[in-house]
Amino acid sequence: MKIAVLVKSVPDTAVIPEIGPNGVAVVTGHLDFVLNPFDEYAVEAALQMKQTHGAEVTALSLGGEEARQALRAAFAMGIEIGVQVRPPRGAELTGRGIALCLAQVLRNLAPDLILAGKQAVDGDGAQVAERLAEHLGYLHASAVTRLALENGRLTAHQAFEEGQLVLEMPLPAVITTEKGINEPRYPTLPRILKARRMEIQELDAGLSDARLEPGWRVERISIPRPERHRRLFSEHEAGGVEHLIGLLQQKSRS
Amino acid sequence: MKILVLLESRGELTLGSLSVIAAAAQAADRGHMELHAVWPEPDHEQLHRLAGLGINVLHLVREDLLPPYSQEAWIPFLTELAQNLDARLIAAPASAWGKALCAALAARLDAELAQDCLSLDWTLDGTPLVRKPLYAGKILADLRLDHSPALVTLRPRSVKGAKRDGPIPRIVGHEPSLSPLRCVLKELVPLSTGAVKLTEARVIVAGGRGIGGPDNWTALRELCDILGAALGASRAAVDAGWIHQGHQVGQTGKTVSPDLYIACGISGTIQHRAGMSNAGTVVAINRDPGAEIFQYCDYGLVGDLFEIVPKLTLELKALRGQGS
Numbered sequence: 402m403k404i405a406v407l408v409k410s411v412p413d414t415a416v417i418p419e420i421g422p423n424g425v426a427v428v429t430g431h432l433d434f435v436l437n438p439f440d441e442y443a444v445e446a447a448l449q450m451k452q453t454h455g456a457e458v459t460a461l462s463l464g465g466e467e468a469r470q471a472l473r474a475a476f477a478m479g480i481e482i483g484v485q486v487r488p489p490r491g492a493e494l495t496g497r498g499i500a501l502c503l504a505q506v507l508r509n510l511a512p513d514l515i516l517a518g519k520q521a522v523d524g525d526g527a528q529v530a531e532r533l534a535e536h537l538g539y540l541h542a543s544a545v546t547r548l549a550l551e552n553g554r555l556t557a558h559q560a561f562e563e564g565q566l567v568l569e570m571p572l573p574a575v576i577t578t579e580k581g582i583n584e585p586r587y588p589t590l591p592r593i594l595k596a597r598r599m600e601i602q603e604l605d606a607g608l609s610d611a612r613l614e615p616g617w618r619v620e621r622i623s624i625p626r627p628e629r630h631r632r633l634f635s636e637h638e639a640g641g642v643e644h645l646i647g648l649l650q651q652k653s654r655s
Numbered sequence: 656m657k658i659l660v661l662l663e664s665r666g667e668l669t670l671g672s673l674s675v676i677a678a679a680a681q682a683a684d685r686g687h688m689e690l691h692a693v694w695p696e697p698d699h700e701q702l703h704r705l706a707g708l709g710i711n712v713l714h715l716v717r718e719d720l721l722p723p724y725s726q727e728a729w730i731p732f733l734t735e736l737a738q739n740l741d742a743r744l745i746a747a748p749a750s751a752w753g754k755a756l757c758a759a760l761a762a763r764l765d766a767e768l769a770q771d772c773l774s775l776d777w778t779l780d781g782t783p784l785v786r787k788p789l790y791a792g793k794i795l796a797d798l799r800l801d802h803s804p805a806l807v808t809l810r811p812r813s814v815k816g817a818k819r820d821g822p823i824p825r826i827v828g829h830e831p832s833l834s835p836l837r838c839v840l841k842e843l844v845p846l847s848t849g850a851v852k853l854t855e856a857r858v859i860v861a862g863g864r865g866i867g868g869p870d871n872w873t874a875l876r877e878l879c880d881i882l883g884a885a886l887g888a889s890r891a892a893v894d895a896g897w898i899h900q901g902h903q904v905g906q907t908g909k910t911v912s913p914d915l916y917i918a919c920g921i922s923g924t925i926q927h928r929a930g931m932s933n934a935g936t937v938v939a940i941n942r943d944p945g946a947e948i949f950q951y952c953d954y955g956l957v958g959d960l961f962e963i964v965p966k967l968t969l970e971l972k973a974l975r976g977q978g979s
Binding site: 412414415416417418420427438439495496497500520522523524525526527528530531532533534535536540541542543544556558559560561562563564565566567568569570571580581615616617618619620621622623624625627629630631632633634635636637641642644645646648649650652653 | 665669724726727730750751752754755757758759761762763765766767768769770771784787788789790791792793794795796797798799800801802805837838839840841842843844845846852854855857858882883884893899900901903906907908914915917924925926932933935936937938944949950951952953954955956957958959962963966967970971974
């Protein structure tokens with residue numbers, strides 16, 4: 402069995418990225434990058450599949466230097482093969498463009514199972530994996546909290562607002578992982594050191610700029626700063642709890 | 656030109672669907688466009704609810720033909736419908752169902768998709784504009800969707816106020832042919848009954864590290880009951896194993912926009928705030944006067960949540976008991 406796992410580097414979630422001087426782009430160059438949290442679940446799911454069923458697992462990441470960082474993070478967790486997919490130089494990519502680039506490479510790799518985080522927590526695009534499924538003609542299940550393979554069929558618990566759908570499907574398939582599906586392993590120091598030396602394969606997406614050109618334009622980027630009253634009371638202060646009760650009465654009824 | 660909206664049922668039409676209709680109806684008015692809707696699991700008793708909301712044409716599919724849960728069944732049908740209508744914009748609720756479906760549709764239509772948008776607008780020259788959160792809402796991007804078609808999913812509760820004076824929709828029936836499904840539904844596991852959905856809740860009571868253990872949610876649950884609120888949690892409480900991750904609010908959990916958010920024993924990390932910064936009024940209860948959450952709330956109470964929360968519940972019960 403061949404498994405592909407898609408990984409991405411994202412800015413550390415503890416910081417707020419800045420807005421560039423042009424007002425239409427986010428500046429992240431100064432930030433620390435980490436493996437997208439949802440992708441950690443995908444890597445762990447791939448490693449567990451490999452352990453149980455035996456598989457060749459390849460991690461793929463699209464982009465420049467930051468893509469190599471994501472692959473090294475995946476190596477540190479135990480992935481053995483890493484492929485950096487390079488988009489055309491300078492291309493500005495939306496979810497549509499990213500999926501088109503990755504589909505080019507994955508068509509040749511022809512994995513039985515593609516795993517990816519349910520979304521990357523930078524752009525929150527939440528679409529690349531499902532798009533890939535369509536480009537490749539694979540079945541898909543999104544935001545999966547439980548995954549099992551038996552007799553060549555996948556059982557996936559797909560989270561939705563009111564509970565979970567338990568879906569059963571044959572391979573090949575694309576699965577996106579939701580928090581709760583597993584406990585991603587921590588990389589050990591020897592693994593982290595080894596990851597630094599491991600070879601990364603490089604492949605060009607081989608698509609033209611025109612094919613990848615975004616169908617939208619960013620008009621403006623802003624940082625929301627909701628105004629808050631910040632009225633503080635101590636529990637025993639006169640009026641503290643009473644005022645709050647008034648507020649609750651009003652808000653829960655209006 | 657036409658806008659196509661995808662509606663969703665869970666027993667009845669979801670709040671998210673009504674929100675999408677309201678936003679699309681406003682946009683259709685502004686852009687002089689026809690509003691079409693597809694309702695995959697229509698409740699015929701409820702069809703009257705769609706009258707006047709601004710929908711011109713309602714597309715219905717014979718129920719036994721396309722199973723509502725099955726994206727595999729719906730994707731080809733919706734692709735063809737969108738192409739036949741030459742839809743300028745396809746809009747759906749930003750639910751698990753709507754988001755996955757739109758991502759697949761966008762690939763088939765070779766179109767852009769903006770997920771989880773907060774608003775939909777229309778320029779005078781006929782171009783859709785959306786506001787999309789990035790970095791879990793720490794940043795907002797205003798996007799001009801130049802290319803046709805474009806897809807957008809909208810957050811529940813993002814649009815207030817519905818149109819009432821629209822037409823009665825014309826109904827068009829469809830009988831698509833269906834190839835055998837490869838992906839089948841084995842089971843539907845519901846959440847505990849009666850639970851209010853976080854993303855659609857008007858009031859949320861959330862607990863964090865200050866809850867202290869898995870058995871200490873009673874006080875918050877009781878307050879939820881009396882307020883008709885949904886129960887939320889911070890990542891700290893979820894990762895400690897005190898509550899299921901379906902309750903998590905924040906960057907790796909859910910993004911919510913209630914009218915009132917009550918944070919109990921939550922320190923207020925930036926990842927948590929990203930998930931609830933759209934709340935109308937924020938109340939914080941925390942023992943630590945230095946907790947970061949107090950910088951980001953409208954009303955803060957410094958004290959023990961296990962004393963304050965039951966007191967609130969009791970007083971509210973007493974007030975409601977008096978029929979006030």
